[in-house]
Amino acid sequence: MFVVTLSYTVPMEQVDAHLEDHRAWLDQQYAKGALLASGAKVPRTGGILLVVGLDRAAVDALLAEDPFAKAGVAEYDVVEFTATKTAEALADYRETPAS
Structure with a gap:
């Protein structure tokens, strides 16, 4: 998850x-x-995306297609993490930590 x-x-x-x-x-x-x-x-200085189901290369490719990226109006910082705990509503997104 990113x-x-x-x-x-x-x-x-x-x-x-x-x-x-x-x-x-x-x-x-x-x-x-x-x-x-x-x-x-908040305040509106940018935005946040929670990306699932992709690897880092696919995330980078996805972000490159964002109209904000194409227009050069935003910079992106990508953080990958392992969602080992979630709210019950997000149980399908729980991950097992790498050994």
Whole structure:
């Protein structure tokens, strides 16, 4: 599982110019099962994505297709972690730690 933080690198007006395309891209990733959650940081300086079911190379490829990445309006920080405990509603996403 991956936590991806987006940080905007340009004024908000430039980010907003790509927001509709970014949201459509998010919808596509949810339909594919790649996203578990997403949303804006508070304050709105970027966003957070919770990515599942992919390896690191696939996550990098997925992020490269984000309209925000293509437009150069955001930078991404990717953290991989093993979700060994979850809320019951997320039990399907629990992972066994590597030995």
